Amino acid sequence: MNHPRLATTPAELSKAITELLEATGKDRPALGLVPTMGALHQGHAALAQAARADNDVVVASIFVNPLQFDDPDDLARYPRTLEADLALLGEAGVDIVFAPAEETMYPGGAPLVRVSSGDLGNRFEGAFRPGHFDGVLTVVAKLLHCAQPAVPAEYRAYFGQKDAQQVALIRRMVADLNFPVQVFPVPIVRAEDGLAESSRNVFLGPEQRKDALVLSQALFQLQERAAAGRPLDLPAAVELITSRGGVELDYFEVVDPLTLAALPAGPSDTLSGPALALVAARVGSIRLIDNAELSG
Numbered sequence: 001m002n003h004p005r006l007a008t009t010p011a012e013l014s015k016a017i018t019e020l021l022e023a024t025g026k027d028r029p030a031l032g033l034v035p036t037m038g039a040l041h042q043g044h045a046a047l048a049q050a051a052r053a054d055n056d057v058v059v060a061s062i063f064v065n066p067l068q069f070d071d072p073d074d075l076a077r078y079p080r081t082l083e084a085d086l087a088l089l090g091e092a093g094v095d096i097v098f099a100p101a102e103e104t105m106y107p108g109g110a111p112l113v114r115v116s117s118g119d120l121g122n123r124f125e126g127a128f129r130p131g132h133f134d135g136v137l138t139v140v141a142k143l144l145h146c147a148q149p150a151v152p153a154e155y156r157a158y159f160g161q162k163d164a165q166q167v168a169l170i171r172r173m174v175a176d177l178n179f180p181v182q183v184f185p186v187p188i189v190r191a192e193d194g195l196a197e198s199s200r201n202v203f204l205g206p207e208q209r210k211d212a213l214v215l216s217q218a219l220f221q222l223q224e225r226a227a228a229g230r231p232l233d234l235p236a237a238v239e240l241i242t243s244r245g246g247v248e249l250d251y252f253e254v255v256d257p258l259t260l261a262a263l264p265a266g267p268s269d270t271l272s273g274p275a276l277a278l279v280a281a282r283v284g285s286i287r288l289i290d291n292a293e294l295s296g
């Protein structure tokens, strides 16, 4: 197993990245960055493995970003498992782990100047978690700056498709603000029962976990209809979820994969191009999100 180097300040991180990039002896080596909030699972391992396969040097960050939490209870109980996280990242072949303290990322408290996620950031997750995406984009901008190679190198960043709206917004930030990095989305990793892996799954009791499966089941139903060229009938998929006691639906929509604009998905609407189904629901006090690509 690899023992990743631990950096806790931007200066330590930059020094470690330069040393490892130079040690490759290549004119233009490649650096991959995997941002996380820790409490790592197989979804994060897939991100680290994708970065390992594509790059000479791999950095993972672990930082529970207070700026993206609108609910103080959600922040306080967010799982923190640093020792196990370091072991998982070592297993995946990560070279450097950047795990800064809150005071290091936000000296003097919350930043005055932030990245605005615009209209796209106010919909879906943003409508239920006000300010969430401004907080995500601000910390992702900071992390991308902290890990920016100081010597000539390819620069790539990896994000999970489980957070589809987050990927869409990060792509827009990188394009709109000319960040010199390429964004790579990584497919959703699911448990055997179909539930999308998530750090918050540890809070689900056995019955709640069974209830939560209705989300992936409803998504798979849409995927099957799309693949067979049948009408999507989103209302029937919504009904599958709302009829399940213990699950409160927040939203369920079929959208354009890039703009996240709503697409028609009624009982007589068939797909005319690629689409994405986005769902979010609460199981008890645990909020879960999931999504699936639909294609005819």
Ligand SMILES: Nc1ncnc2c1ncn2[C@@H]1O[C@H](COP(=O)(O)OP(=O)(O)OP(=O)(O)O)[C@@H](O)[C@H]1O
Residues within 6 Å of the ligand: 035, 036, 037, 038, 042, 043, 044, 046, 047, 158, 159, 160, 161, 162, 163, 186, 187, 188, 189, 190, 196, 197, 198, 199, 200, 201
């Ligand atoms: N099941 C998964 N498959 C693929 N990528 C994932 C999965 N779960 C998380 N990721 C990705 O890992 C990165 C870090 O996510 P994060 O640390 O917030 O974990 P998380 O499991 O999404 O946590 P939570 O769902 O509780 O917010 C993000 O890019 C996220 O999209």
Ligand SMILES: CC(C)(CO)[C@@H](O)C(=O)[O-]
Residues within 6 Å of the ligand: 035, 036, 037, 063, 065, 068, 136, 139, 140, 163, 166
């Ligand atoms: C991208 C991220 C690490 C920023 O805090 C977070 O939103 C996440 O884990 O998805």
Ligand code: BAL
Residues within 6 Å of the ligand: 037, 068, 163
């Ligand atoms: N994966 C998204 C991080 C969050 O829920 O805040």
